Amino acid sequence: MISEKMTKELNSQINKEMFSSYLYLSMSAWFESINHDGFAKWMQMQAQEEYGHAMKIYGYMNNQGARIELGAIEKPQAEWKSPLEAFEAAFAHEQFITKSINDLVNIAIDEKDHATNIFLHWFVEEQVEEEATADDIVQKLKMVGESKNGLFMLDRELGRRGQQ
């Protein structure tokens, strides 16, 4: 059984994960619009992953008999100045999500809610990976700078996501 407070916070985390999905789908659409198909594919896959994060919490709450209440999903930004700006925004968003997960863990510890605490460990580890991946792409985009050739290569590399 999880507390009312934890139920509210997990519902809010579902919303944040759904927003992550929406944000990355919006980035995917923007990349499509500027003909960066590889970045677009990467972002579309990321959007699917985020939906999976939301559903993981959804499944856990159902197993715990906690009442799920879905909130409205905020409208995401639709345009960015450059691929670098978009990936910097993705990295900043992941840092925000990490903080949110850490806050949830703190509540679970305070409430001695061992089951939720252990459930959240998966997310703690996932966030390390999420931040590292986004930061890695930011660093590569910085290296590439204004080089059209470099950007083309990176677009192709990211478009291979899911094939390796």
Ligand code: OFO
């Ligand atoms: Fe990107 O990890 Fe969920 O939100």
